[in-house]
Amino acid sequence: MTPLPPGWGHDRLKDIAAINASALLANTDLDYEFNYLEISNVDYHGIVDQSAIERLRYEDAPSRARRRVAPDSTIISSVRPNLQAAAHIAGTLADLICSTGFNVVEPRQDRLWPKFAYYTLVSEYARQYFEAHATGVGYPAVSEKDFSAFPTTLAPPSEQKRIGAYLDSSCTALDTAASAKRSQIAALDLMRESLIESAVTRGIEPGIPLRRIDEDWIDSVPDHWKVCQIKRVVARIDYGISEKTAQEGQFPVLKMGHIQRGEIRFTNLDFVESVSADLLLQTGDILYNRTNSPDQVGKAAIFRKSRDCAVTFASYLVRIRTNHRANPYYLNYLVNSPGFLAFARKLAIPSVQQSNLNSTRYGRMLIPLPPIQEQDAIVAFLDSRLAGIADVASIIEQQIATLAAYRKSLIHECVTGQRRITEADLRRVTSGGDPAAADSRDCETAA
Numbered sequence: 001m002t003p004l005p006p007g008w009g010h011d012r013l014k015d016i017a018a019i020n021a022s023a024l025l026a027n028t029d030l031d032y033e034f035n036y037l038e039i040s041n042v043d044y045h046g047i048v049d050q051s052a053i054e055r056l057r058y059e060d061a062p063s064r065a066r067r068r069v070a071p072d073s074t075i076i077s078s079v080r081p082n083l084q085a086a087a088h089i090a091g092t093l094a095d096l097i098c099s100t101g102f103n104v105v106e107p108r109q110d111r112l113w114p115k116f117a118y119y120t121l122v123s124e125y126a127r128q129y130f131e132a133h134a135t136g137v138g139y140p141a142v143s144e145k146d147f148s149a150f151p152t153t154l155a156p157p158s159e160q161k162r163i164g165a166y167l168d169s170s171c172t173a174l175d176t177a178a179s180a181k182r183s184q185i186a187a188l189d190l191m192r193e194s195l196i197e198s199a200v201t202r203g204i205e206p207g208i209p210l211r212r213i214d215e216d217w218i219d220s221v222p223d224h225w226k227v228c229q230i231k232r233v234v235a236r237i238d239y240g241i242s243e244k245t246a247q248e249g250q251f252p253v254l255k256m257g258h259i260q261r262g263e264i265r266f267t268n269l270d271f272v273e274s275v276s277a278d279l280l281l282q283t284g285d286i287l288y289n290r291t292n293s294p295d296q297v298g299k300a301a302i303f304r305k306s307r308d309c310a311v312t313f314a315s316y317l318v319r320i321r322t323n324h325r326a327n328p329y330y331l332n333y334l335v336n337s338p339g340f341l342a343f344a345r346k347l348a349i350p351s352v353q354q355s356n357l358n359s360t361r362y363g364r365m366l367i368p369l370p371p372i373q374e375q376d377a378i379v380a381f382l383d384s385r386l387a388g389i390a391d392v393a394s395i396i397e398q399q400i401a402t403l404a405a406y407r408k409s410l411i412h413e414c415v416t417g418q419r420r421i422t423e424a425d426l427r428r429v430t431s432g433g434d435p436a437a438a439d440s441r442d443c444e445t446a447a
Helices: 114-121 124-133 144-148 157-202 328-335 338-347 359-364 372-415 423-430 435-446
Strands: 009-012 017-019 033-037 054-057 065-068 073-077 086-089 096-099 102-107 151-154 210-215 218-222 226-229 234-239 251-254 270-272 286-289 300-302 317-322 349-351 354-356 366-369
Touching: 017 144, 065 102, 073 114, 086 114, 096 102, 102 114, 114 124, 114 151, 114 157, 114 372, 124 144, 124 372, 157 218, 157 328, 157 338, 157 372, 157 423, 218 366, 234 359, 286 328, 300 328, 317 328, 328 338, 328 366, 328 372, 338 359
Parallel strands: 033 096
Antiparallel strands: 009 151, 017 102, 033 054, 065 096, 073 086, 073 102, 210 218, 226 366, 234 317, 251 270, 286 300, 286 317, 349 354
């Protein structure tokens, strides 16, 4: 444990704060209404969506909606502590109840300042403690006993307040910078989508005469292009395997989560010991997601590896192998274009929380079909242009990661006394001249 500055100390959390002090009783009036905060609506940065906080009657609320949240408390998830789902509740919501998956920490303000408590609980120091004490494999959780025994670092009261105010201003500046960069990523995504949509419906040569189509999602195409159903460019179409997968085995199995932005991400794979040879993927095979949430169904990706890699796919995916009429890489761009996806999702059959887009409906959808040489040219054009966009996006994502890492480091250093915060530091932060933010900009530029 890092030595603390003079005047600092440690105490068990339960001795300086009330933990889960109040809850709804079993005999609560069935008509009692409250605001309910669920774990899924909280992340490392706090409450994700204020509008998603439901107003519920006790009679209609889930059984986990029980813990009262007092003003100036911090709520922090006891499950999956590595995710650090936590929020400081300043008291803006009356009658706030949270899930029993949270621990509610109400500081004794003569010993523990509320914002210092919050930043301590989301610090790297706290995360390491909670992860070390979590039990369970699939859904690790920290017991209330171990949570209550957390050895909290304690600065003198006046310094706690100063640290809390300093981190409020610094983190707000860092979060604002990260948000601006996420907006840049979103703008690049729109540019990427626009390029794809234009290329697969208008081509890449300027001034080509167009003819009206006005069917399915297609309004017009170059005059010399054909329009046909997907099934006319397909050599075979197959549903994936339904066998149970395991963490080890001979054949990797791709699932819906592996399809991301037109590409396959080979992470967190499961396996099977045997599979029919005709369900092994080969270069150029396209997988689309036939069953998923309404906003995700239909997403597709192309398999760029070889058949020798011996990879198969799960039953919620459909494999399309093109015939001589279609370049599979052109088709992959097309079926991931915004217009095609929006129309495909309208055709999906809705069910409880999911939609299904079977291969028959998918195969009947119309697509623009340029001559094969033009398809090749469109693929080369998009590969080049989108690689440039991806490079810029990668740099911005690295900058976001640098800001996030700096934020974590700053919090950790402040609440453990490794960085001392003076009144002059606080004045610089609140006047917009935070040296910490300047340091982060230097790191961002270097990234």
